[in-house]
Amino acid sequence: xxxxxxxxxxxxxxxxxxxxxxxxxxxxxxxxxxxxxxxxxxxxxxxxxxxxxxxxxxxxxxxxxxxxxxxxxxxxxxxxxxxxxxxxxxxxxxxxxxxxxxxxxxxxxxxxxxxxxxxxxxxxxxxxxxxxxxxxxxxxxxxxxxxxxxxxxxxxxxxxxxxxxxxxxxxxxxxxxxxxxxxxxxxxxxxxxxxxxxxxxxxxxxxxxxxxxxxxxxxxxxxxxxxxxxxxxxxxxxxxxxxxxxxxxx
Amino acid sequence: xxxxxxxxxxxxxxxxxxxxxxxxxxxxxxxxxxxxxxxxxxxxxxxxxxxxxxxxxxxxxxxxxxxxxxxxxxxxxxxxxxxxxxxxxxxxxxxxxxxxxxxxxxxxxxxxxxxxxxxxxxxxxxxxxxxxxxxxxxxxxxxxxxxxxxxxxxxxxxxxxxxxxxxxxxxxxxxxxxxxxxxxxxxxxxxxxxxxxxxxxxxxxxxxxxxxxxxxxxxxxxxxxxxxxxxxxxxxxxxxxxxxxxxxxxxxxxxxxxxxxxxxxxxxxxxxxxxxxxxxxxxxxxxxxxxxxxxxxxxxxxxxxxxxxxxxxxxxxxxxxxxxxxxxxxxxxxxxxxxxxxxxxxxxxxxxxxxxxxxxxxxxxxxxxxxxxxxxxxxxxxxxxxxxxxxxxxxxxxxxxxxxxxxxxxxxxxxxxxxxxxxxxxxxxxxxxxx
Numbered sequence: 001x002x003x004x005x006x007x008x009x010x011x012x013x014x015x016x017x018x019x020x021x022x023x024x025x026x027x028x029x030x031x032x033x034x035x036x037x038x039x040x041x042x043x044x045x046x047x048x049x050x051x052x053x054x055x056x057x058x059x060x061x062x063x064x065x066x067x068x069x070x071x072x073x074x075x076x077x078x079x080x081x082x083x084x085x086x087x088x089x090x091x092x093x094x095x096x097x098x099x100x101x102x103x104x105x106x107x108x109x110x111x112x113x114x115x116x117x118x119x120x121x122x123x124x125x126x127x128x129x130x131x132x133x134x135x136x137x138x139x140x141x142x143x144x145x146x147x148x149x150x151x152x153x154x155x156x157x158x159x160x161x162x163x164x165x166x167x168x169x170x171x172x173x174x175x176x177x178x179x180x181x182x183x184x185x186x187x188x189x190x191x192x193x194x195x196x197x198x199x200x201x202x203x204x205x206x207x208x209x210x211x212x213x214x215x216x217x218x219x220x221x222x223x224x225x226x227x228x229x230x231x232x233x234x235x236x237x238x239x240x241x242x243x244x245x246x247x248x249x250x
Numbered sequence: 251x252x253x254x255x256x257x258x259x260x261x262x263x264x265x266x267x268x269x270x271x272x273x274x275x276x277x278x279x280x281x282x283x284x285x286x287x288x289x290x291x292x293x294x295x296x297x298x299x300x301x302x303x304x305x306x307x308x309x310x311x312x313x314x315x316x317x318x319x320x321x322x323x324x325x326x327x328x329x330x331x332x333x334x335x336x337x338x339x340x341x342x343x344x345x346x347x348x349x350x351x352x353x354x355x356x357x358x359x360x361x362x363x364x365x366x367x368x369x370x371x372x373x374x375x376x377x378x379x380x381x382x383x384x385x386x387x388x389x390x391x392x393x394x395x396x397x398x399x400x401x402x403x404x405x406x407x408x409x410x411x412x413x414x415x416x417x418x419x420x421x422x423x424x425x426x427x428x429x430x431x432x433x434x435x436x437x438x439x440x441x442x443x444x445x446x447x448x449x450x451x452x453x454x455x456x457x458x459x460x461x462x463x464x465x466x467x468x469x470x471x472x473x474x475x476x477x478x479x480x481x482x483x484x485x486x487x488x489x490x491x492x493x494x495x496x497x498x499x500x501x502x503x504x505x506x507x508x509x510x511x512x513x514x515x516x517x518x519x520x521x522x523x524x525x526x527x528x529x530x531x532x533x534x535x536x537x538x539x540x541x542x543x544x545x546x547x548x549x550x551x552x553x554x555x556x557x558x559x560x561x562x563x564x565x566x567x568x569x570x571x572x573x574x575x576x577x578x579x580x581x582x583x584x585x586x587x588x589x590x591x592x593x594x595x596x597x598x599x600x601x602x603x604x605x606x607x608x609x610x611x612x613x614x615x616x617x618x619x620x621x622x623x624x625x626x627x628x629x630x631x632x633x634x635x636x637x638x639x640x641x642x643x644x645x646x647x648x649x650x651x652x653x654x655x656x657x658x659x660x661x662x663x664x665x666x667x668x669x670x671x672x673x674x675x676x677x678x679x680x681x682x683x684x685x
Contacts (some may be wrong), residue, residue, distance in 0.1 A: 052476065054472075073475070073480070074475040074476055075474075075475045075476075075478050075479055075480045078475065078476055078477065078478040079478050083476065084476060086473075090470060090472060090473045090476075091469075091470065091473065092465070092466045092469040092470050092473065092474075093469055093470070094465070094468075094469050095462075095465055095466060095469060099462065099465075099466075102462070103462055103463060103466045103474075103477060104477045106459045106462070106463065106477070106478075106479075107477060107478030107479060108478065111459040112459070113459065113460050113463075113479075113483060113484065113487055114458060114459045114460060115455055115458045115459070115460040115461065115487070115491060116458065117458055117459055118454065118457055118458060119457050119458060119459065119462060120457060161473070161477065162476075164477075165477060165478060
């Protein structure tokens, strides 16, 4: 299956009288790795919340290929094959690591709201869960309540839950935030591996990760896109250097 | 991960059916044998009192388990669970009356199934309203529903029969097993049968996609949306199914007592379910079973001994919520890491050391409560106070002095021992982790 493309047209979001996202247009072409960068408070996470349906947009349009996403509730957007992770780890903390992954697989495996399938007997589902745990390097932690995992492990689980359902468009919100150097390297390799052949949008602060992974970079400052293009172009863009470095220096 | 490392993981072979079934078989055997332990062989008859206690236990086990499908499994505190139980009870009275009149060709053994279906139907209606919200707002809506239905029960006479309730005769002359169901023991076995069916059904439900997603929504309803589930739909279906099982309980209630009044839908019964689930332990599947047994024993046993039995239930509840929020089964499970490390024996002394002041506090507390109660209600009833086989003079200052001394002195001693206990406990947990 070809991964879809994601298009935002003049997307605006107000919280009360405050404009947080001010007419963002952005194109993520099919199969590319797209990084969203910008200083703190630029609205990167908010933009993710709008795309994934967590908040409704005020104006504009969001499309996944031909399907209009804005106005749909999050679970419908997820079912269309767009899956997101959270900056602040969002897992089922009392369920085991294994159950966290299995729950993330249920809908895409077609179980819907079934109350007649005994989970223990679903071979394909359980094998897929095991495979993902191996892939995430969490197999040894499988029976631990997810809330008791270390921070880096929770981040790995967060990524795992996001990709588990086989979504073709993945939104990762600061997947490497707060990780040590070696953990970051591991996470980047993991992201590269599991998003193979998919459309990826990620918010990231670590510039090494951004320039390492991304095919295209979009720079968001105060709710507006100030530049978008391949890494080399962004690196040499004066407006970006000013806005970004200026904000960092402040 | 290397193959060797994978193999080193604990193996997860599916347990054979026989192994998984044995706890159920043991439970069934106990339930079947239980009434015969109180059989009066001399006169050749059953103990009516014990059978009514065990019957009550059976339906309360179903009720508490179905309540916990919401509270423990889905994180939904429902105050209208009694409504599902009670309305199914009312419906069952009408089913029985219709069956008795020959208008409803359903054998007695399947009447509880009809009750379950009507419970399901009511749960669909009320669940549609309540599950629009979750957490506190959900609890408030259910509180509204229970008040609404309790009021309606005294207003609409054709279905509810007003203050006096509706009555029936359970001898409907239609049975698959050729039984009359005139005797309490026959009804008891009907309850046991349906209790097993309902309990196994609910146990199975917890391990289906919907049951698991109910857990997931309890933990993090937002993330559930981002794995493709509509949490509201999960809540609604879970509520509707819990209504089915609560309905079975309500049906058995109607069959047993042959009368249903508005008490069966009212809030105190829902509060009872909360007590049972919480005291037994809402975090485990079998916790509510233990809670239902315990509360029923308190209700029927202690209420014979003391006017103040509700005080004890209330204090027990407060103590559990404060000191052991995971309930009795939770307390037991917390010993698991220590037991696995083989350190359980080191808890013997600390347990003895808190048991002594604990009993003294209990003695003092019971003393104070009973003295107070006898000063008012007891005296009016002309009873004489006897505690633990000792007759007490409620007007003697000595009685009061001893009771208060036990309560306060024991409390002080207990708090010291509790600190020692916690030190030992924390040490053992630490030690079991490092092993």
